[in-house]
Amino acid sequence: MNWISARWKKLRDKKYREEFVAAQAKRAIPFQIRALMRKKGISQQQLAERSGLTQGVISRAANPTYGRLTLNTILRVAAGFDMAFIGIFVPFGKLESFFDRMSEEQLGNVLTFSEEDAIRTRLSEEDQPTATDIQQAAKLNTGNATRMEKLPTKVKKDSVRPTKIETGNLFDVPGGAYGR
Amino acid sequence: MEPWTFRQYVSDWGEWPFRDWYNEQETRVRVLFDFYKDLLRNRENWLMPEIKEFRLFDGPHAPLGEIRYRADDEDRHGRMVKRRRIRPIGFLRETEHDFILFVGCEEIRNGQYIPSDAPDKALRLFREFQLGKGTLYELD
Numbered sequence: 407m408n409w410i411s412a413r414w415k416k417l418r419d420k421k422y423r424e425e426f427v428a429a430q431a432k433r434a435i436p437f438q439i440r441a442l443m444r445k446k447g448i449s450q451q452q453l454a455e456r457s458g459l460t461q462g463v464i465s466r467a468a469n470p471t472y473g474r475l476t477l478n479t480i481l482r483v484a485a486g487f488d489m490a491f492i493g494i495f496v497p498f499g500k501l502e503s504f505f506d507r508m509s510e511e512q513l514g515n516v517l518t519f520s521e522e523d524a525i526r527t528r529l530s531e532e533d534q535p536t537a538t539d540i541q542q543a544a545k546l547n548t549g550n551a552t553r554m555e556k557l558p559t560k561v562k563k564d565s566v567r568p569t570k571i572e573t574g575n576l577f578d579v580p581g582g583a584y585g586r
Numbered sequence: 587m588e589p590w591t592f593r594q595y596v597s598d599w600g601e602w603p604f605r606d607w608y609n610e611q612e613t614r615v616r617v618l619f620d621f622y623k624d625l626l627r628n629r630e631n632w633l634m635p636e637i638k639e640f641r642l643f644d645g646p647h648a649p650l651g652e653i654r655y656r657a658d659d660e661d662r663h664g665r666m667v668k669r670r671r672i673r674p675i676g677f678l679r680e681t682e683h684d685f686i687l688f689v690g691c692e693e694i695r696n697g698q699y700i701p702s703d704a705p706d707k708a709l710r711l712f713r714e715f716q717l718g719k720g721t722l723y724e725l726d
Binding site: 412413416419421422425426428429430433437471473474505506507508509510511512 | 613614616617618620624625627628629630655656658660664665666726
């Protein structure tokens with residue numbers, strides 16, 4: 407892995423770093439609002455109604471060159487989409503990896519609470535998750551269906567208890583995983 | 587989807603017109619070019635009508651196109667004090683899935699650029715490239 411990318415070299419310049427953060431905050435959020443509206447099939451007027459804002463405010467919020475979005479507006483838009491918004495301080499490496507993967511498709515690939523809730527409910531009720539469930543669970547965990555490292559470990563109930571207990575098996579430990 | 591590659595044209599006599607333009611720009615202009623490059627890199631179709639960040643020229647400078655973004659001068663409150671429309675010009679090569687940058691410039695009003703000959707120069711370099719001259723280097 408190349409730890410010092412071309413972008414990282416640019417980030418060694420303090421002024422570049424500051425502008426890089428500003429570009430992310432001021433441009434990526436409007437692009438994401440646009441991508442989400444397109445993906446969910448919501449018009450500016452509909453989002454305005456759901457957010458308790460005017461269509462003009464939504465128009466500015468979705469304009470990458472506007473540049474003066476307030477946190478209150480962002481939070482109202484998040485409520486309108488029924489999605490979470492995380493505005494936290496992070497190291498530059500996080501921001502760099504975000505930019506490396508940034509695409510409008512990815513930006514628009516966010517579940518609303520009700521979509522997420524439906525998946526969680528189905529997963530909790532089903533014995534054996536389907537391939538689609540696993541993909542959706544990956545989305546729940548990472549916001550990106552291509553990353554699969556945090557999958558749920560739910561398995562079919564029949565397979566929980568082995569018929570023959572072997573020495574050293576997890577299930578053989580008193581008070582082990584299933585508290586025999 | 588395979589990401590698009592960005593390349594720059596370097597003439598046979600060692601002229602790096604795009605790199606020289608980029609290096610002369612203020613930090614904000616450079617950062618925002620990098621931002622839009624990242625955005626476009628992962629965009630499947632650059633030619634959808636609702637896409638505002640790229641347009642193909644019609645008229646004398648076809649088949650070239652320009653990346654379009656604003657890097658306005660702002661006061662310390664983030665209020666715009668001067669509108670600046672930045673236009674790196676190049677050629678979208680769909681067969682190779684890349685964008686070849688020839689020059690960078692700024693549009694001051696419809697069809698007027700700084701430097702004023704930027705689209706003409708881009709076209710001249712493009713013609714050279716079509717004749718097999720120059721070299722392409724991938725952009726970082």
